[in-house]
Amino acid sequence: MINFIWLGLILSGIVVAAINGNIEVINEAAFEGAKTGVTISFGLISILAFWLGVMKIAEKAGLLKKMARLMRPLVRFLFPQVPPDHPAMGYILSNMTANLFGLGNAATPAGIKAMQELQKLNPNPEKASPAMCTLLAINTSSITLVPTTVIAIRMNYNSQNPVEIVGTTLFATVVSTVVAILLDRYYRNKWMKR
């Protein structure tokens, strides 16, 4: 799908420029775009290094595990089919906690391990289990306390207050996660009845 979007953006741009008779715009735009891509990436190095450093401390201090323990009742509610002491639970909790802190790098490995553990409980290995779908629902809409990348870019462009969007982001992310969990429940019940 990303292939079609990429092609669509470039091709429609070239077609419109050709019709408007200013095809030279495309040459400039292509190189300007490439340059912007590299510049942004370099700007991200500082903030990524900083947060990854801070989060490593949280991880080593056992803060991630502690958060996981606090959230145990919630996870039992979300994953009723998984035995509470199954190893999948630990990975699910680490994944959710890392997501909460905006730690994509830590969340993805934990999420993949959780999927592998859930796969062991899955009767049909080619078909997703309801628990897997719930894990996906939580991850695609992931609640984030600190949207680090967004803040970094706002800083790059000299925002007067780069973190002022944390509150509004929290509101939007809570709404999308609640909707995801409710929809997941709805479709799961429908699917189980079949």
Next chain:
Amino acid sequence: MYQVITTISLWLIPMLLAFILVYGMYKKVQIYETFIDGARGGFATAIKIIPHLVAMMVAVTIFRQSGALQLFISWIQPVLQFFHIPGEIVPLTLLRPISGTGSLALMTDIIANYGPDSFLGRMASTIQGSTDTTLYVLTVYFGAVGIRNVLYAVKVGLWADLAGAAAAIFIVTIIF
């Protein structure tokens, strides 16, 4: 409401930082060395983003500077005005679930053109920060265990993205 949210925004990161450092110290973690150890990953992560960002920024810049974006927006303008949604936000909302780096590039583009503290800049920041890239997460997670039939997961992810975008547009319009 405005006061509460801006105060939370201001205090969240300093408090989180102080708490993590103090708690790490209390747990006898070598906080300085651990920080250095973790920070090392930052460079590699940023470098990994370059090809994605170059690919998408080239496409986006061509799309925008050729006048194709303006044409596209003028087509769907009547529908958007009905919902009070700024036209510049629409491509971002559409791209968000499909490509994280692509929508990141679009958000950066809006911030670069209108300023980070403009209404559009704040709205774009909120939309970008509030959800993850549904198709990417789906591909990676299900791909890792070889699942082919994903049941209803795509539906749930995309509806949740729409709800998140609507919530972001709503709250930014109310607050700022």
